[in-house]
Amino acid sequence: MRAKILIIGGGVMGTSIALKTAQKCDALDEPVVLLEKGALAAGSSGRSGAILRMHYADQVVAMMARDSLREFAGFEGRTGRSIGFRRTGILLLVGAEQADRMAQLEKNIEMLTSIGIRSSLVDEGEIRDLFPGLHVEEGTVGAWEPDGGFLEPVKTVEAFGALARSYGAVTRVGVGAERLVVEGGRITGAETTRGTIHAESVVVCAGAWSHRLLAEAGVELPLRAVRPENHFIDLPRTYHEAEQDGSARGEGSVDLEDPLEALSEQLSGQLDPESTRAHPVLIDLETGFYARCHPDDHKTRIGRTDYESDDVVDDPDALDEEVSSEMKAWAREQLCHRVAAYQREKDAGSEAALYTLTPDSQAIIGPAPGVQGLFVVSGFSGHGFKLAPAVGEGVAQMIFGEAVSAFDPDFFSPTRFASTDASAFESTGAFGL
Numbered sequence: 001m002r003a004k005i006l007i008i009g010g011g012v013m014g015t016s017i018a019l020k021t022a023q024k025c026d027a028l029d030e031p032v033v034l035l036e037k038g039a040l041a042a043g044s045s046g047r048s049g050a051i052l053r054m055h056y057a058d059q060v061v062a063m064m065a066r067d068s069l070r071e072f073a074g075f076e077g078r079t080g081r082s083i084g085f086r087r088t089g090i091l092l093l094v095g096a097e098q099a100d101r102m103a104q105l106e107k108n109i110e111m112l113t114s115i116g117i118r119s120s121l122v123d124e125g126e127i128r129d130l131f132p133g134l135h136v137e138e139g140t141v142g143a144w145e146p147d148g149g150f151l152e153p154v155k156t157v158e159a160f161g162a163l164a165r166s167y168g169a170v171t172r173v174g175v176g177a178e179r180l181v182v183e184g185g186r187i188t189g190a191e192t193t194r195g196t197i198h199a200e201s202v203v204v205c206a207g208a209w210s211h212r213l214l215a216e217a218g219v220e221l222p223l224r225a226v227r228p229e230n231h232f233i234d235l236p237r238t239y240h241e242a243e244q245d246g247s248a249r250g251e252g253s254v255d256l257e258d259p260l261e262a263l264s265e266q267l268s269g270q271l272d273p274e275s276t277r278a279h280p281v282l283i284d285l286e287t288g289f290y291a292r293c294h295p296d297d298h299k300t301r302i303g304r305t306d307y308e309s310d311d312v313v314d315d316p317d318a319l320d321e322e323v324s325s326e327m328k329a330w331a332r333e334q335l336c337h338r339v340a341a342y343q344r345e346k347d348a349g350s351e352a353a354l355y356t357l358t359p360d361s362q363a364i365i366g367p368a369p370g371v372q373g374l375f376v377v378s379g380f381s382g383h384g385f386k387l388a389p390a391v392g393e394g395v396a397q398m399i400f401g402e403a404v405s406a407f408d409p410d411f412f413s414p415t416r417f418a419s420t421d422a423s424a425f426e427s428t429g430a431f432g433l
């Protein structure tokens, strides 16, 4: 088989890149082909919290999150495919003692406001109004982002895949790439479990599996897989019982076209706390956890905001699925301390997953050093889902030799770690804040 562009990995990155490149290709001439060894969203994407936050310290990342949120928010209206987008608002908390963090939030908010992202500092009284039932001590400060929310990750990846196919892309599910084929410093395709596929360009977006595939082709990049754990607790009735029809806030279609227009204006009128069946996403930087409701399943996910205690995973195919009792107890304790309504609720399962890290917690996106025609898109740690539309757009621009306007390619350059040693991973920061 011959492909114009061969994409390896059917997570949110692979399907987003397939969609954006297929829109630029002649499917009858040479198609975009995406290979997925398991099922679409079988990797990190399918277990993602898929929180859409725009509050970042790096402007490059905040702009990508903003532009991507516009695409996600308008996706259903444009395509008729539901991705479960819900706009709940996002509340970041810092404790009274965390002066450095508070200063950082203030700085971030100034920058976010300058690029059209609505975000403001809120005191403990305002926090209680925004999140009924939340316990905060005197002096606690929050950063409130009213336009953030979340979506359903598996639905989103499947919808991106289906849309890519509607533009002529081929998605071959259950077909794995076994080896990249490089001849004379140039990629020519990949050997797969169903024979060789020849291609002009190959994109490796195989998440935690990327490192091995690339290393075997002589491309050594600092990518490391770790194992985060999530715990789930039933969502209290007070938050989920106000079920509404499809006009739920944010669940509908919002057409967000002007990238510099404030999101608030475009989304105004949609903020209706009765209809989300969820409370705001909580990111508690004082105690290091986050909580995000899964209203359709009547439960809430709790995870850690840092990667320090996550075990390194050498073989992503042998992921240990058992979540420690310490994590389950810790997660319950954190959430119940903040929101007493959860004390009456039962545990609702737990899950281990994979993050792919880089030494600076930012992704690697761009041409692989030393192999022409090969592109790497990996290392999105715990915050890649929200960036996928911008990543897809920028990678398509790169492959077609266009100026990259979707993000700053230098920021994500695969060559930026040339002088980084392996121990640098130890300084991996929390949540890009």
Ligand SMILES: Cc1cc2nc3c(=O)[nH]c(=O)nc-3n(C[C@H](O)[C@H](O)[C@H](O)COP(=O)(O)OP(=O)(O)OC[C@H]3O[C@@H](n4cnc5c(N)ncnc54)[C@H](O)[C@@H]3O)c2cc1C
Residues within 6 Å of the ligand: 008, 009, 010, 011, 012, 013, 014, 035, 036, 037, 038, 039, 040, 041, 042, 043, 044, 045, 046, 047, 048, 049, 050, 051, 052, 175, 176, 177, 178, 205, 206, 207, 208, 209, 210, 213, 228, 230, 353, 354, 355, 377, 378, 379, 380, 381, 382, 383, 384, 385, 386, 387
């Ligand atoms: C628990 C958890 C919570 C998260 N929460 C958030 C959040 O709230 N917000 C946010 O923005 N981000 C979040 N993230 C991060 C985000 O989900 C990831 O950054 C993103 O999903 C990475 O997508 P990907 O396509 O790069 O990788 P993956 O989703 O891992 O996709 C890689 C795919 O490649 C396939 N593959 C591997 N090797 C091969 C091969 N040789 N041939 C063919 N196919 C292959 C795999 O089967 C897999 O499906 C979270 C992640 C996790 C794990």
